[in-house]
Amino acid sequence: MLGIETSCDETAAAVVDDGRQVRSSVVASQADLHARYGGVVPEVASRAHVELICDVIEQALVEAGSSLGELDAVAAVRGPGLAGALLVGVSAAKAISLASRLPYVGVHHHEAHLYAAMIEDPQLEPPLVTLVVSGGHTLLIAMEDHGRYRVLGETVDDAAGEAFDKVARFLGLGYPGGPEIDRLAREGDPEAIRFPRPMRAEGHDFSFSGLKTAVVQYVRAHPDTDVADVAASFQAAIVDVLVEKLLGAARETGIGTVVAGGGVAANSVLRERLLDLAVAGDVRVVLPSIALCTDNAAMVASVAAYRLAADGPTPLEAPVVPNLRLV
Amino acid sequence: MLLLGLDTATRRVGVVLANEQGMLGRVELGGTADTAPPRHAETLAPAIAWCCERCGVELTQLSAVAVGIGPGMFTGLRVGVTTAKVLAQSLRVPVIPIPSLDLLAYPLRYARRLVVATIDARRNELYWAIYLQVPGGVQRVSEYEIGTPDDLVAELEARGEDALLCGDGSLRFTDAFEPLGGRVELAGPAHASPSLSALAELARARYEREDFCAPSEVLPMYLRQSDAEIAWNRKGM
Numbered sequence: 001m002l003g004i005e006t007s008c009d010e011t012a013a014a015v016v017d018d019g020r021q022v023r024s025s026v027v028a029s030q031a032d033l034h035a036r037y038g039g040v041v042p043e044v045a046s047r048a049h050v051e052l053i054c055d056v057i058e059q060a061l062v063e064a065g066s067s068l069g070e071l072d073a074v075a076a077v078r079g080p081g082l083a084g085a086l087l088v089g090v091s092a093a094k095a096i097s098l099a100s101r102l103p104y105v106g107v108h109h110h111e112a113h114l115y116a117a118m119i120e121d122p123q124l125e126p127p128l129v130t131l132v133v134s135g136g137h138t139l140l141i142a143m144e145d146h147g148r149y150r151v152l153g154e155t156v157d158d159a160a161g162e163a164f165d166k167v168a169r170f171l172g173l174g175y176p177g178g179p180e181i182d183r184l185a186r187e188g189d190p191e192a193i194r195f196p197r198p199m200r201a202e203g204h205d206f207s208f209s210g211l212k213t214a215v216v217q218y219v220r221a222h223p224d225t226d227v228a229d230v231a232a233s234f235q236a237a238i239v240d241v242l243v244e245k246l247l248g249a250a251r252e253t254g255i256g257t258v259v260a261g262g263g264v265a266a267n268s269v270l271r272e273r274l275l276d277l278a279v280a281g282d283v284r285v286v287l288p289s290i291a292l293c294t295d296n297a298a299m300v301a302s303v304a305a306y307r308l309a310a311d312g313p314t315p316l317e318a319p320v321v322p323n324l325r326l327v
Numbered sequence: 328m329l330l331l332g333l334d335t336a337t338r339r340v341g342v343v344l345a346n347e348q349g350m351l352g353r354v355e356l357g358g359t360a361d362t363a364p365p366r367h368a369e370t371l372a373p374a375i376a377w378c379c380e381r382c383g384v385e386l387t388q389l390s391a392v393a394v395g396i397g398p399g400m401f402t403g404l405r406v407g408v409t410t411a412k413v414l415a416q417s418l419r420v421p422v423i424p425i426p427s428l429d430l431l432a433y434p435l436r437y438a439r440r441l442v443v444a445t446i447d448a449r450r451n452e453l454y455w456a457i458y459l460q461v462p463g464g465v466q467r468v469s470e471y472e473i474g475t476p477d478d479l480v481a482e483l484e485a486r487g488e489d490a491l492l493c494g495d496g497s498l499r500f501t502d503a504f505e506p507l508g509g510r511v512e513l514a515g516p517a518h519a520s521p522s523l524s525a526l527a528e529l530a531r532a533r534y535e536r537e538d539f540c541a542p543s544e545v546l547p548m549y550l551r552q553s554d555a556e557i558a559w560n561r562k563g564m
């Protein structure tokens with residue numbers, strides 16, 4: 001399976017065998033292009049995808065040591081994501097489908113994030129509780145079986161990664177904000193400032209805009225405060241909420257395995273906390289490598305293998321759906 | 328020789344197949360009437376498949392893929408250009424990129440006056456280029472431009488010659504050209520979209536001259552920066 005991902009600001013292609021074995025995974029990040037704007041600019045992202053798509057696909061095939069003739073199918077993310085960006089990957093996949101007479105499979109971006117864990121642990125099978133956290137999404141999903149999902153909770157305002165970006169920008173750090181805060185937080189005290197843990201007890205939904213406001217208010221009131229302490233304390237608050245919500249969902253559903261995906265799942269403190277949970281024996285934790293957490297096409301090829309087996313090919317008439325829902 | 332041509336610079340999705348003798352067939356979907364949102368991403372791939380099937384050819388027989396690179400509707404261009412370059416790369420054949428404004432002007436090569444090709448650019452602007460007749464075709468005598476209808480009127484006043492306007496840009500702003508009186512004529516709906524027979528003819532000539540590109544080099548002609556870039560440049564940084 002050849003997978004293609006262009007839903008946001010990474011142009012990616014990968015070749016995966018049998019849904020689990022990665023033969024190649026190429027990601028061309030556009031982060032540098034968007035850095036000066038402090039966030040992803042859809043038109044800039046869409047243009048960059050058109051420039052990069054041929055080389056990224058070619059490199060994925062070369063690294064896999066395979067030709068189009070050896071493929072069984074070609075897949076692309078058809079939503080959710082930026083409309084102008086999505087249609088580059090989808091048009092590319094449809095073109096390969098036409099040229100090589102291969103089935104086309106259009107997949108869901110969040111579902112693909114769930115399958116990163118399947119690649120990390122090839123024996124892994126549902127049921128699972130998954131936390132998908134990135135600049136675009138914050139979701140808690142119960143995966144009961146392949147293709148059977150329940151969205152337990154999602155953010156009511158900012159995505160977790162968006163909160164990282166906004167706080168980083170406010171603190172005068174670079175973009176993307178997640179890695180910047182993660183780095184700076186290592187020099188700070190996570191208990192220096194007690195930021196609120198928003199909606200910690202209520203349901204499975206998330207809300208991060210209040211936390212962002214609390215950080216802004218605190219720094220305005222204490223201009224001499226150590227920025228590293230702010231970063232560490234803000235990060236501790238977000239991680240607390242994410243971990244607690246994930247555990248709560250596992251308890252409520254009775255599902256014993258939890259997995260994480262998305263760019264924020266690359267955060268070092270979140271990863272440590274999740275691994276601590278596993279050591280404590282509360283739940284089984286499958287944490288994909290950082291390269292599989294951030295947007296990539298291996299996860300796209302992985303989920304596409306299951307979707308193709310279960311549902312057959314996607315018609316070439318199928319549109320891109322920027323607000324595609326999982327269930 | 329077998330050529331596939333695509334143009335998606337306007338609301339119209341166009342697919343054409345041609346060999347050295349001429350056009351084998353073509354598909355045109357959507358047009359100037361904007362009753363529904365354009366659906367380039369949905370219609371282009373099925374239209375290519377249908378056109379090949381009806382013409383009895385296989386994509387593996389292609390010698391090159393020609394594509395109208397705009398200027399025009401950004402989403403349409405991205406679908407058309409991406410499809411053309413990835414198809415060509417998959418089939419190991421070159422791409423022949425041709426400005427869509429040239430495809431509007433070429434069919435009017437018998438008109439004995441300036442030909443002004445226009446494409447709607449939204450935001451009360453249009454893309455245009457100006458052409459003169461030369462033996463066997465037209466020659467562009469301006470840059471590929473973007474501006475308001477008034478900018479184009481001023482340009483035509485300065486040139487002071489009779490002109491024939493074509494393309495969906497001129498049809499959208501018919502009133503704007505009234506000040507030019509009888510010196511300017513509008514070519515009408517038959518010349519609203521980049522011509523697929525022009526695409527086939529121009530691509531064939533380019534192919535014979537081996538005037539083509541590697542697929543990864545081909546990009547849409549945008550002419551307009553993204554809003555973010557415009558704002559950034561205004562900050563003077």
Ligand SMILES: [Zn+2]
Nearest residue numbers: 109134262295
């Ligand atoms: Zn993602």
